[in-house]
Amino acid sequence: xxxxxxxxxxxxxxxxxxxxxxxxxxxxxxxxxxxxxxxxxxxxxxxxxxxxxxxxxxxxxxxxxxxxxxxxxxxxxxxxxxxxxxxxxxxxxxxxxxxxxxxxxxxxxxxxxxxxxxxxxxxxxxxxxxxxxxxxxxxxxxxxxxxxxxxxxxxxxxxxxxxxxxx
Amino acid sequence: xxxxxxxxxxxxxxxxxxxxxxxxxxxxxxxxxxxxxxxxxxxxxxxxxxxxxxxxxxxxxxxxxxxxxxxxxxxxxxxxxxxxxxxxxxxxxxxxxxxxxxxxxxxxxxxxxxxxxxxxxxxxxxxxxxxxxxxxxxxxxxxxxxxxxxxxxxxx
Numbered sequence: 001x002x003x004x005x006x007x008x009x010x011x012x013x014x015x016x017x018x019x020x021x022x023x024x025x026x027x028x029x030x031x032x033x034x035x036x037x038x039x040x041x042x043x044x045x046x047x048x049x050x051x052x053x054x055x056x057x058x059x060x061x062x063x064x065x066x067x068x069x070x071x072x073x074x075x076x077x078x079x080x081x082x083x084x085x086x087x088x089x090x091x092x093x094x095x096x097x098x099x100x101x102x103x104x105x106x107x108x109x110x111x112x113x114x115x116x117x118x119x120x121x122x123x124x125x126x127x128x129x130x131x132x133x134x135x136x137x138x139x140x141x142x143x144x145x146x147x148x149x150x151x152x153x154x155x156x157x158x159x160x161x162x163x164x165x166x167x
Numbered sequence: 168x169x170x171x172x173x174x175x176x177x178x179x180x181x182x183x184x185x186x187x188x189x190x191x192x193x194x195x196x197x198x199x200x201x202x203x204x205x206x207x208x209x210x211x212x213x214x215x216x217x218x219x220x221x222x223x224x225x226x227x228x229x230x231x232x233x234x235x236x237x238x239x240x241x242x243x244x245x246x247x248x249x250x251x252x253x254x255x256x257x258x259x260x261x262x263x264x265x266x267x268x269x270x271x272x273x274x275x276x277x278x279x280x281x282x283x284x285x286x287x288x289x290x291x292x293x294x295x296x297x298x299x300x301x302x303x304x305x306x307x308x309x310x311x312x313x314x315x316x317x318x319x320x321x322x323x
Contacts (some may be wrong), residue, residue: 030318031315032318034314035315035318037201037204037205037208037312038207038208039214041205041208042209042210042211043209043212043213044209045206046210046213046288049238055235055238056223057235058230058234059223059236061225062221063223063225068222071212071222090287093223137323149205153201153205156200157194157198157201158194158195158198160194161191164191164194
C-alpha cells in the first residue's frame with residue numbers, strides 16, 4: 001500500500017470527513033493546538049535559556065529540568081494529539097504541503113537534539129549543575145533547540161499560506 | 168472623529184495599503200506574534216505555577232519573578248508591536264468583532280494586574296498561600312482570555 005493510497009483511505013474515513021466538515025470541532029482543536037504552544041514551547045524555552053546561562057542562573061539546572069520538563073512533556077502530548085487530529089482532518093492536503101513537511105523534518109531534528117543532550121552534557125550534569133553558565137555542549141543544545149522551535153512555529157504558522165508562497 | 172473613523176484612517180494609510188498588498192507579510196508578523204506568546208507563556212507559567220505550589224516550587228516566588236521579568240517584558244514588547252501591526256491590517260473589521268474587544272479589555276486588565284497586585288504578592292510570597300493561588304489563577308485566566316480572544320479574532 002503506497003503512502004498516497006493509505007492517505008486517501010484515511011481521508012475517506014467518516015471521522016476524517018466529519019472533522020474536516022465540522023463547523024466548530026476543527027477550530028476547537030486548532031485553538032487547543034495554538035494555546036498549548038505557550039505551555040509546551042514556553043516551558044521548553046525556560047529550560048533552554050537555563051542551558052544557555054541566560055535565566056534562572058542561580059537555580060540548579062537539574063532542578064529547572066525536573067520541575068519544568070513534566071509540563072513540557074504534558075504540553076507536547078497535547079500538541080501531538082491536536083496536531084494529529086488536524087492532520088487526520090486533511091491528510092492529503094497536509095502531505096502535499098511543503099511547510100508541513102518542513103515542520104515534520106524539523107521536529108525530527110529537535111528530537112535528535114534532545115537525544116544528543118541526554119547522551120552527552122546531561123551525563124555529567126553533577127559537574128556543572130550549579131554553574132551559572134553551563135558548558136559548551138549544553139549551551140549548543142539549548143541554543144539549537146530555541147532556533148528549531150522558532151523554525152517549527154514559523155513552518156506551522158505558514159501551512160495555510162502555502163499557495164501564497166509557491167504559486 | 169469617532170473610534171471607527173480612527174480605525175478606518177489607520178487601516179487605509181498608504182503604508183498599510185502597501186503592507187496588505189504583500190501576501191506573506193501578515194503571516195510573517197503573525198509568526199513573530201506567536202514567538203511573543205511562547206516567551207510570555209514561559210515566564211508567566213513559571214511564576215504562576217510556583218504560586219500554585221507547582222513547577223519550581225522549592226524556589227522563592229520573588230526569585231523566579233525577578234529571573235523571568237526581563238523575559239516577560241521582552242515578550243510583551245514583541246506582542247504589542249506585532250499585535251498593533253496585525254490590528255492595523257484589518258482595523259475596521261476588528262472594530263465589529265466581539266473577541267477583539269474581549270482581548271483588548273483582558274489585555275489592559277492583565278497588564279495592570281501583573282505590574283501591581285501580582286508583583287506585590289509575588290514579592291512577599293514565602294510559602295504557598297491562598298492569596299497566592301487566587302492571584303495565580305486570576306493571572307492565568309486573564310492571559311488565557313487574551314490568547315483565546317486573539318485566536319477567535321482570526322476565525323471565519
